[in-house]
């Protein structure tokens with residue numbers, strides 16, 4: 001299967017090329033981002049999204065902080081700050097920018113642009129490799145004939161490789177297992193139905209889309225064997241921030257005795273955040289709920305609660321799959337960064 005590339009260097013190497021995910025599944029449109037503002041806008045509006053992919057886009061985007069030179073470190077810092085502020089919850093974005101700033105500081109005399117380009121390419125390539133390793137660890141949790149439920153999009157569209165949660169499914173299928181996937185549509189912006197169902201269909205994997213609130217019924221009818229989702233930030237105690245609705249899914253899964261697995265690369269683990277209570281949750285605009293796709297679905301002046309993510313407590317998670325290992329409670333990630 002041809003790998004989807006949500007983020008890459010542009011053909012002329014002067015920009016960042018993204019697959020505009022706002023237009024999927026209807027249209028497959030690639031755009032070249034030329035400035036840091038373009039990159040911030042693409043991340044903020046979810047043209048590029050998913051924790052690892054925004055880390056990669058942020059790193060590549062920092063190389064576009066135009067006209068900088070060795071003496072213009074402040075310009076780079078302020079560009080990094082602008083990019084970092086676009087989406088606060090995903091650990092990968094701040095992590096990637098820290099890496100970029102660290103190599104910039106250590107670049108002593110070499111071309112800053114070349115050093116930054118090299119590091120951003122490493123971040124992309126490492127993510128691709130981590131996805132593969134997550135897939136191999138995660139596939140071991142998926143039995144032949146499994147009916148798997150996933151939430152949001154934690155696939156190739158969200159990463160530099162084959163995904164995180166979906167990587168486990170892709171590798172299981174590569175291994176010859178039969179897997180059927182149930183895809184939460186994922187309110188309000190439908191990353192499940194627009195993106196995950198598109199990806200799985202493209203890969204020839206059977207996928208059924210459901211409204212998020214139908215997951216409980218499927219589980220009560222014993223039609224789901226396991227759930228697997230991605231993560232935006234994993235606290236030191238194993239609490240996981242992921243797309244809004246993951247927490248509700250985890251409660252429902254626990255109630256029905258269905259294991260819920262989380263898959264994420266080491267760049268999503270945040271050892272400096274002790275528990276999920278410390279994770280900053282991005283709040284998004286009211287209009288995403290009132291008229292997300294241009295159709296009024298609530299009174300135009302309705303008050304709205306629209307957090308992009310929620311926190312699933314560690315005790316509702318059966319295992320966390322990283323590129324290094326499969327962790328089970330009590331979670332100890334001391335080898336993870």
Ligand code: MRU
Pocket residue numbers: 046049050051052090151152153154155158159163164165191229230231232242243244308
């Ligand atoms: O708002 P999004 O679409 O960026 O949210 C994405 C998710 O919540 C994913 O599950 C998470 O980033 C992991 S992607 C491998």
